[in-house]
Amino acid sequence: MGLFGLFGSGNVGNDGSLVAVLDQLRADRPDAEVDALCGGPETVTARYGIPASRLHWFRGEYRTAARPADIAGKGFGKLVDAFRIAAWVRRHDVVIVPGTGILESTLPLRPWGMPYSLFLVCAAGRLLRTPVALVGVGASGTRSRPVRTLIRWAARLAAYRSYRDTLSRDALREMGVNTRRDEVYADLVFALATPPSGSDSGPPGPVCVGVMDFGGSNDERDRADELRRRYLDGMTRFVRGLAAEGRPVRLLTGDDVDRTVAEAILEAVDSPLVVAAATASLGDLMKEMAVADTVVATRYHNLVCALKVGTPALAVSYAAKSDRLMADMGLGEHCHPAREIDADRLLEQFRALERDRARVRRTLAERNPVLAERVRRQFEALNALLPASGGAPDLARQETP
Incomplete structure (x- = not known):
């Protein structure tokens, strides 16, 4: 295969x-x-x-x-x-x-x-x-x-x-x-093993902020530089606001190209409360997010990881897929547009999410098994179509072009 x-x-x-x-x-x-x-x-x-x-x-x-x-x-x-x-x-x-x-x-x-x-x-x-x-x-x-x-x-x-x-x-x-x-079905990542999650007890914990080298979609190439500057400025001001409130922040990435964005935010905010975490896999991301109080994420699979480990998440959404995922998880109101980041508004949404953290955790605990079951059914369907030992695959439903 x-x-x-x-x-x-x-x-x-x-x-x-x-x-x-x-x-x-x-x-x-x-x-x-x-x-x-x-x-x-x-x-x-x-x-x-x-x-x-x-x-x-x-x-x-x-x-x-x-x-x-x-x-x-x-x-x-x-x-x-x-x-x-x-x-x-x-x-x-x-x-x-x-x-x-x-x-x-x-x-x-x-x-x-x-x-x-x-x-x-x-x-x-x-x-x-x-x-x-x-x-x-x-x-x-x-x-x-x-x-x-x-x-x-x-x-x-x-x-x-x-x-x-x-x-x-x-x-x-x-x-x-x-x-x-x-x-x-559902995103295949929902089939991966999940590390133990944190809890709402104790003092405020770290906030994971997933950043991205975002310059718009394939149809927005003429605006890429403008969108990239606007995104970086908005996320920098947001992270600076978290640090001003005394919140420890761990910057996360989802692709090698995102590291320059994390470095630029670190330099601009210049606070000991803000660090960049080393994450080489989705497993690393989930471990970081599992012990966080809250996640604010841009990349789609950063968002998936947060939701999968049951940590309340706010989506800085760059595509309809993120909005749909949040809606499917019962968190449709916790989205903010990546193209028009308003740092003050994002901070307000963040605080509202934290106030609602206990309910959000219960909602995610209910929704995650549903998505995991969908992926299980996907694998059952795939397994039925794959070749048995020495046999031919049962994938004979190709349409005529």
Whole structure:
């Protein structure tokens, strides 16, 4: 079996989705041979113990192509990748794309990046009769015609699709994908083990603030610098306000690119009460959040971690998926727009959340088992479709493009 995605590249949410499916495969199919095609193969092999291959032939894929040699290398690499990906797909009985927002454009992306790579995987799967399963994925609409076209065809060519929320299924339906037989479950991360949580007794504890290198969506590239400045200014003033009230703050990130934001806030606030926590995985994030009084988070999977461990959370929301998740967890009123951060208003919302902390913890304790059960049903459905030992996968519901 092959696992495909941007794993090992510094985004702990993506890696969390990989771990959730990998743990399940090891439990249900201990004899299965599993490998990955991903962004950071060395990291994936070292951390998760499976063979992994590099997604892109051109090693400078993630660098801005300024020199003619880089431009030529990227262009030639796209042609080479078509053959490399097809050869990788051919070696497997089934390819699984585990979770993540792989069909989203809520953050900047180029059509010849992940949309193109995913299309190649799904097209190769159809041509070579290797089923490709999109399991618990996220999706969103976009005004970019090339991105929309590649996402639509990748989804159409997949043998199986399921989603982490109804927004994702609706987005693909609006793109022209027949989703009538597709199911909605929950984010795969809700299957991960949860560390013990804190309590509401004792003096005020730390506040975890998850920050992000946020510059808008793929459709807002012309405003990226403005949105980035506005976000950083708003979060800095918010953290400064917490420190002024004597609250210890632990800054958290969800991707390597977020570290510059955390460093900028540390420098600007310049308080011994504010520190940046070292978190290399979703497990690390959950441990931090489990002992916090409150979490204020921007990245989607930072938010998922807070809710999963039962810590009251306030979403600095940059996409509809965060608003929907908070509503599903009974916390729809505890959201603040990432594009228009009002530090004073955010502090007011934070204080209101803290006053309501006991009720919120009870609500999360009720909702978490529901989402965990949805993921369990997702894994049951996936397990029923995967090949038995020596058999063929039962993923034969591919639609005609």
